[in-house]
Amino acid sequence: MLEKLSQGLKDALKKITKSGYIDKKILDQLIKDIQRTLLASDVDVKLVFELTNTIKKRALEEKPKQGITPKEHVINVVYEELVKLVGKKPEIILKPGKILFIGLYGSGKTSSIAKVARFYQKKGLKPALIGCDVHRPAAMDQLKQLAEQLNIPCYAPKDIKNPIEIAKNGLEKFKKYDMLIFDSSGRSSLDKELADELKKLADFIKPDEVLLIIPADLGQAAKEQAQGFKQLVGITGIFLTKMDATARGGGAITGCAVTGAPIKFIGLGEKLDALEIFDPERFISKLIGFGDLQSLLEKAKEIVTKETQESAKRIASGKFTMNDFYEQIKTMGKMGSLQSMIGSIPGLSGKISKKVDLEQQEDKIKKWKYIIESMTKQERENPDIIDASRIRRIAKGSGTQESEVRELIKMYNQSKKMMKILSGKRGNALARLARRFKGFI
Template sequence: MVLDGVRKALSRFLSGKGDYERAVKEFIRDLQKELIKADVNVRLVLELTKKIRERALEEEPPPGITRREWFINIVYEELSKFFGGDRKPDIKPKKKPWVMLLVGLQGSGKTTTAAKLAYYYKLEGYRVGLVTADTYRPAAYDQLKQLGEQIGVPVYGEPNNKDAVEIARRGVEYFVSRGFDIVIVDTAGRHHREEDLLKEMREIAENIKPDEVVLVIDAAIGQQAHNLAKKFHTATPIGSIIVTKLDGTAKGGGALSAVAVTGATIKFIGTGEKIDELEVFRPPRFVARILGIGDLEGLVEKVRRIKVEFTEKDVEEFLSGRLNMRLVYKQLVSLRKMGPLRKILQMIPGLSLKIPLEIEAGKAEEKIKKWLAIINSMTYEELDKPEIIDRRRTRRIAYGAGVKTEDVRELLKQYEMMKKLSKQLRKRKDLLKKLQLGFKP
């Protein structure tokens, strides 16, 4: 779910010097427009913005905090409550083995989510097994089998058997008897038939006695997620929810808010198609990225999980204004391993408000290749002090990297922009610490 309009409105609000009440009114109007565009229920939007407006005009900020700074805190807090509050979902299995049963409507991305879950828990050190009990889709077994091979997780299935309950039961027994820690059971979807979905869930659950039932919801269904989540939450109190495809739909806000209002637990969200694009859902962290405040803690966690050489110290150096081409190179190499550059940059506090158009245009990966080649052509002195690179050095570097001189100048321009931005972020970082925003899980 991307609310670029909210980020732009926040940026205007922060830089504005006019009447405070008018600025609040304009920001709230933009927020309402963006949330409704994201398919959030109109009544919920009005209730949310009413609370924000009342607090913004009635509350007095603490000493040392300006009214505009305090308003950001109010928006952050109210949006966090709106999407579920500061509850931390319980991710770790309470015992071993732990059996998870996945259910969901047809097309919700359930099979891919099963593989993502398996990969997530594998990285956490658990032995994970996948069971494919979808007997309706002919290619379901092959799809999960291929995904399992891709991530190194075994898959149990019986392609010629049409008894989903028996397949699920035998699959769970297969992995439990072999000492696996977590067993994830994928089931067939139902096309907008919640009753059939819940009926199958109960039948399979009676036979395999799952420790957790997980409902997978496609963000594209928007406000309709409310009824499905409510029925599911009532039918299975031990259940949790995963909202998928948040990267590619304008209805993500509708789905998330609709689920949150039921009181059901959103445990994970799918943020892309790649196998590692699944993250624990923590509303404060999610809202921080929507607002462009950033998610430093989330970035550090992602780094830890993928085990790249991009550390919290590197982030701190960037935010403190200490930047050279060595650090830029290290970051670029690490970012390529971590996924789409734009998503990672959005996690750095304040940076998502000013992401270059080149990155938004989807050409970042090609540019990164060129930039890495350019940096590799630099001398040690140039790496430490890019400011010394003149026209003669530019021609030499371009020749060595096999690129045009314009590419070298573009990198140097981006470097200067990042350097200025890192200095600006120092102030924003201090502000975030004062408000205690963005850095909490």
């Protein structure tokens, strides 16, 4: 179902999960990919641009919730906005009641009745079908045949030409049944005659649900049909058929959603079990492979914060302050294995004089945080000015030993050296490492 739309959205999001960090360029690419994919699925241009503007705005302006990386944040925003685009979670009647099916010729009304009857049968209710399509004699036979397949009763007389009379007889006949489903006549378009007939029928039956059947291959034109029936007849929900057989499903769903009439069911094939309750969250989750994305993100376990991105930019431009060092410590502590990455590059491991135990580092991060916080802005931006008396003051202010402050400064200087090596163009291996490293922070 909706393979192209699904694949398009998955591909767009995969680019994000694959990249190390998120910047404006990557975001713009994502926006473009989403636009292209939705437009190809016949979603209204205005809706598409509204959606992508919101995604972009939220991705750039909203602060990710705690514990959520910027990548996860963007994917979440895309997911949430797509869910909003396809409408609200519908309420499905699960107790005895009456449903009237309405829709134009060939929309899939009769076959959908059979699907819904089977759905309620499985829920333990006792459905019965009543055929009120008096315009097409063949419709009565079709309904009877389907009822036989499901082993449920059906009243579909060919000799009565008044749908209200049929409905009246049906209600009388099926008193013992608790889910009465009424078929109705279609037309090639919604005209006054059809609207009057359906309204009268609905007034008489007093259904709990008036389901409008719309074929998904209408694309965004579904909106007009949904609006027309909503105004002229009144509907409680929509059943979108033929979702399996069109590339325009995205347009049909979003077109219906903007009318405010909830999509309740979708038809996914000709078989009687090819029915799904429409749940926006589940639908979008499946469409974009949200479950897979989340596990992918978890696996990556990259800790990317806005600060570290900015820090990465500064480092790339040749600056490396105590603030950058602090961001780097945090990142390294969470990443775990920078040491092994560096160790695997021939010629580089020897350049780092003292092996850094990252585990120990993580334990020290808290202390370092206090030390760095006790430095003045000037000291943080230019640590070279930190002399013995400043060290004494910083140690006092942070509640640490002078030796610990010295150790921190030494670590900073080592890191600075390493950053110089990494950002310099010393052969392919180094450049590769630098790129990889940059991708991580």
